Amino acid sequence: MAAWAERLAGVRGVLLDISGVLYDSGSGGGTAIAGSVEAVARLKRSPLKVRFCTNESQKSRRELVGLLQRLGFDISEEEVTAPAPATCQILKERGLRPHLLVHDGVRSEFDDINMSNPNCVVIADAGESFSYENMNRAFQVLMELENPVLISLGKGRYYKETSGLMLDVGGYMKALEYACGIEAEVVGKPSPEFFKSALQAIGVEAHQAIMIGDDIVGDVGGAQQCGMRALQVRTGKFSLVLQAWR
Secondary structure, three states, rough: OOHHHHHOOOOOOOEEEEEEOOOOEEEHOOOOOOOOOHHHHHHHHOOOOOEEEEEOOOOOOOHHHHHHOOOOOOOHHHEEOOOHHHHHHHHHOOOOEEEEEEHHHHHHHHHHOOOOOOOOOEOOOOOOHOHHHHHHHHHHHHHHHOOOEEEOOOOOOEEEOEEEEEEEEHHHHHHHHHOOOOEEEOOOOOHHHHHHHHHHHHHOOHEEEEEEEEHHHHHHHHHHHHOOOOEEEEOOHHHHHHHHHO
16 A cells, blocks of 8 residues: 555546546447446545546547446536547647548537538548548548648557457558558647646646556556556456457
């Protein structure tokens, strides 16, 4: 216990990943991970400031929060840092008009964004929409631009659903990078700017915060590069990878 107390000394804020940490997505909306509802409740009763920091890009923030509330979590939209709203802010600030390669569940986040005559491509975890036709159209849009801009909502390799591991947006992002000879701008973990926006929302400095996630690269590595402490849980993608190695 003394070792843990030393490691957590000075912590004032906690960033919590959602998928694989609080719940596993899947048919019927998914299921809460054992003990996670109670853990969030305990954190919120503590003096610590709590922020939910997710790369979820198949659901709008409103839909995601609604799902978590139905599963029993004490959470509101204002407490969630997610890549789609952050991307919309970037698009507006830079006058970018996106061609979207995203899941239908997150399209509502872009309702007030001008998408006429696209001058960039926004890619997210599009699920079944990652067809050759749709990937090729995104490729064509980028190749037609003098200064192609590819924005990716995260760059995860895979995530866990109740049915098993699922390919994430990272592989498709890399395919477009390779084909077009460009580098994507990542909005979401492990982007330092994404972590900083979550910390700013709760008024906590990086050295005063800890990130809890199931992804050793996006959650743990990204947080540590920003000066935060980090913990990897043994649920989500970690649990299935561990089983594969046994």
